[in-house]
Amino acid sequence: MMGKTLYSKVFDLHTVSELKPGVFQLFIGLHLIHEVTTPQAFAMLEERGLGVKYPELTFATIDHIIPTKHTQRPFLDILSEDMASELERNVKKAGIRYFSPQNGEQGIVHVIGPEQGLTQPGITICCGDSHTATHGAFGAIAFGIGTSQVRDVLATQTLATQKLKVRRINVNGKLAPGVYAKDVILYIINKLGANGGGGYAYEYGGEVFDRFTMEERMTVCNMSIEGSARCGYVNPDQITYDFIKGRPYSPKESEWDARLKYWESIKSDPDAIYDDVVNYRAEDIAPMVTWGIGLDQSISIDSKLPANPEEAKMNLAGFTEAMEYMQFQPGEKITGKKIDLAFLGSCTNARVSDFKLVAELISQNNFKVAKGVQALVVPGSQKVKVELEKLGILATLANAGFEIREPGCSMCLGMNPDQLVGDQLCASTSNRNYKGRMGSPTGRTLIMSPAMVTAAAVTGEIQDCRNIFNIKN
Amino acid sequence: MSSLIVNQISGRGLPLIGDDIDTDRIMPARYLKELTFSNLGKYVFADEIIAAEKKGFAHPFVAPLFQGANFLIVNSNFGCGSSREHAPQGIKRWGIDCIIGISFSEIFFSNCYSIGLPCLTVTPQIAEEIQTIIAAKTETQISLDLTAGKLIVAGQAYPYLLDPGLQSAFTTGNWDQTKGLLDNEKLIAKKRQELPYLISNL
Ligand code: SF4
Numbered sequence: 111m112m113g114k115t116l117y118s119k120v121f122d123l124h125t126v127s128e129l130k131p132g133v134f135q136l137f138i139g140l141h142l143i144h145e146v147t148t149p150q151a152f153a154m155l156e157e158r159g160l161g162v163k164y165p166e167l168t169f170a171t172i173d174h175i176i177p178t179k180h181t182q183r184p185f186l187d188i189l190s191e192d193m194a195s196e197l198e199r200n201v202k203k204a205g206i207r208y209f210s211p212q213n214g215e216q217g218i219v220h221v222i223g224p225e226q227g228l229t230q231p232g233i234t235i236c237c238g239d240s241h242t243a244t245h246g247a248f249g250a251i252a253f254g255i256g257t258s259q260v261r262d263v264l265a266t267q268t269l270a271t272q273k274l275k276v277r278r279i280n281v282n283g284k285l286a287p288g289v290y291a292k293d294v295i296l297y298i299i300n301k302l303g304a305n306g307g308g309g310y311a312y313e314y315g316g317e318v319f320d321r322f323t324m325e326e327r328m329t330v331c332n333m334s335i336e337g338s339a340r341c342g343y344v345n346p347d348q349i350t351y352d353f354i355k356g357r358p359y360s361p362k363e364s365e366w367d368a369r370l371k372y373w374e375s376i377k378s379d380p381d382a383i384y385d386d387v388v389n390y391r392a393e394d395i396a397p398m399v400t401w402g403i404g405l406d407q408s409i410s411i412d413s414k415l416p417a418n419p420e421e422a423k424m425n426l427a428g429f430t431e432a433m434e435y436m437q438f439q440p441g442e443k444i445t446g447k448k449i450d451l452a453f454l455g456s457c458t459n460a461r462v463s464d465f466k467l468v469a470e471l472i473s474q475n476n477f478k479v480a481k482g483v484q485a486l487v488v489p490g491s492q493k494v495k496v497e498l499e500k501l502g503i504l505a506t507l508a509n510a511g512f513e514i515r516e517p518g519c520s521m522c523l524g525m526n527p528d529q530l531v532g533d534q535l536c537a538s539t540s541n542r543n544y545k546g547r548m549g550s551p552t553g554r555t556l557i558m559s560p561a562m563v564t565a566a567a568v569t570g571e572i573q574d575c576r577n578i579f580n581i582k583n
Numbered sequence: 584m585s586s587l588i589v590n591q592i593s594g595r596g597l598p599l600i601g602d603d604i605d606t607d608r609i610m611p612a613r614y615l616k617e618l619t620f621s622n623l624g625k626y627v628f629a630d631e632i633i634a635a636e637k638k639g640f641a642h643p644f645v646a647p648l649f650q651g652a653n654f655l656i657v658n659s660n661f662g663c664g665s666s667r668e669h670a671p672q673g674i675k676r677w678g679i680d681c682i683i684g685i686s687f688s689e690i691f692f693s694n695c696y697s698i699g700l701p702c703l704t705v706t707p708q709i710a711e712e713i714q715t716i717i718a719a720k721t722e723t724q725i726s727l728d729l730t731a732g733k734l735i736v737a738g739q740a741y742p743y744l745l746d747p748g749l750q751s752a753f754t755t756g757n758w759d760q761t762k763g764l765l766d767n768e769k770l771i772a773k774k775r776q777e778l779p780y781l782i783s784n785l
Contacts, residue, residue, distance in 0.1 A: 126767055127767050129763055129764075130748040130751075131747075131748055132746070139778060139780065146667075147666070147668070149619075150619060150620055174615075192616075192618060193618065232780065239666055240666040240690060257694075258668060258694065258698060259693070261761065262760055262764055265765065267775070268771055308689065309689070338663060338688060372779040428602055524612045525612045542664065545630070549612070
């Protein structure tokens with residue numbers, strides 16, 4: 111028999127029926143919800159007289175609209191307050207577990223799943239949020255859905271979906287110092303294109319992923335959707351199991367061995383057949399920075415902006431539009447561009463290890479946030495914040511001039527008070543550089559690793575983190 | 584269920600040129616704060632409309648010539664990015680009954696399907712040709728017959744792709760999936776019992 115991929119094993123195991131040729135009814139083992147994409151779903155259920163089928167398999171938190179500064183209720187913004195109360199009303203009525211700010215468990219939905227031990231190998235995970243692929247870092251099949259599908263999952267714990275093809279992406283070799291997981295995924299998207307993953311799940315592997323921590327794997331899987339792959343994952347291993355152990359929702363000691371057996375059984379077989387395989391060398395990857403309004407519009411920090419559409423692998427209209435929007439000139443250097451804001455946060459890079467690295471970098475030389483730059487530190491969850499406090503990291507960052515905020519999506523999208531103004535330029539660890547993404551219709555975002563954003567924060571301009579922090583082989 | 588049938592659509596087109604138009608552009612995040620979808624038709628492309636105005640031209644979604652159009656013709660990777668169903672909801676509520684394009688992001692495509700909005704895939708040449716025809720003559724008639732599999736623009740037939748399963752779901756009014764899923768209640772309960780990681784939680 112031919113070997114199978116993790117995707118295929120987990121998909122088949124969760125298939126309830128084939129609704130019509132090629133369309134499967136898939137059981138969802140874990141449903142995560144937040145305030146933005148669910149109120150209409152609950153309303154539709156009510157309209158149809160339906161209840162929530164398995165409320166114990168749905169977990170809620172609040173992240174998108176929550177202010178990171180004035181967090182007291184009611185929120186200053188009435189619409190945000192309405193969204194929050196609506197979520198609270200819905201979860202209460204349905205009996206859904208809510209990780210709330212009041213009990214110190216709130217955070218970005220993709221940070222708290224793993225943190226609570228809910229995210230585990232071999233399960234299917236859905237959320238009305240395109241960055242659900244983050245959970246794939248644990249060897250789960252996790253993908254984003256729209257509100258009508260949230261309704262379906264609430265009502266039936268299943269949804270109708272097609273089976274994806276699987277592309278194996280190997281990154282072998284050793285990453286150079288100063289090159290991080292964020293650079294790896296930006297590099298992959300650059301190579302395969304923002305459109306390249308359509309119809310695929312991405313299975314990441316190779317020596318680099320074998321060595322990666324869970325946080326690093328999450329950073330990569332998080333941005334699968336930026337390459338159009340609805341789902342991205344890494345096969346589970348000892349690093350995965352060690353991370354899961356001892357969390358509130360991880361398997362109990364008595365169940366551990368049985369569960370471990372299951373986790374091992376769903377790994378891709380050594381002779382698994384893939385629909386496509388691509389190979390990259392870690393040594394070819396340098397710190398990356400996006401320069402445009404799509405996630406494949408990126409360069410390594412030591413190269414210049416593309417001089418023409420051909421170099422950027424774009425058509426003329428798209429190239430011109432991106433350059434004009436960003437107010438950049440073809441062929442110019444990106445280093446030296448003055449920034450207004452530095453944002454350290456989002457479901458891509460707001461876990462303890464991300465801020466720990468930032469603190470280490472600035473501590474070596476007593477770096478301070480550059481004059482005129484606002485630098486935000488937004489932990490991914492309340493638990494992350496508590497941990498950072500304990501480690502003294504928040505104090506270090508605050509002393510260096512970073513503004514420490516409460517957990518939430520913050521600058522990542524323009525739904526809460528943290529937004530760009532006018533055409534401000536922001537160096538950001540988040541995942542999207544789209545037009546208007548950060549709340550201002552003319553705001554500009556450059557996506558990069560936490561180390562690169564830190565370099566920008568302390569110099570006030572885009573710089574190679576390896577030079578600023580003297581990161582050497 | 585007859586009101587859910589999506590089969591014959593006819594009307595005029597609205598060309599929207601550009602690849603990789605993401606859902607943040609289609610529906611800026613600040614409009615996601617409403618608890619219902621009902622007003623979203625008013626906010627489609629809100630920021631792009633203002634940006635176009637500043638440059639001295641009218642965005643197609645507000646240009647008088649395209650008001651009343653019900654076919655949207657786009658290029659590739661339309662609807663990429665955020666999973667927000669608010670994007671197709673807004674497009675539908677603006678008045679669009681069918682989207683024709685080179686390629687669509689999967690989540691966007693599936694959201695459109697979930698709300699009964701067919702997305703037809705055509706070749707790059709055909710997408711551009713239809714866009715050019717409409718831009719030159721905005722009153723161009725477009726008609727679609729999903730059962731017959733016929734797309735006609737200005738009297739000429741164009742081939743398109745739509746999964747036969749989805750096609751029949753539209754024409755029989757079965758695109759709303761909740762009922763079909765609920766029908767398998769017993770199988771769902773069985774699956775719930777079987778999954779190795781859920782057993783212990785029972
Ligand atoms: S941090 Fe950004 S990308 Fe992540 S869930 Fe929040 S808004 Fe979405």
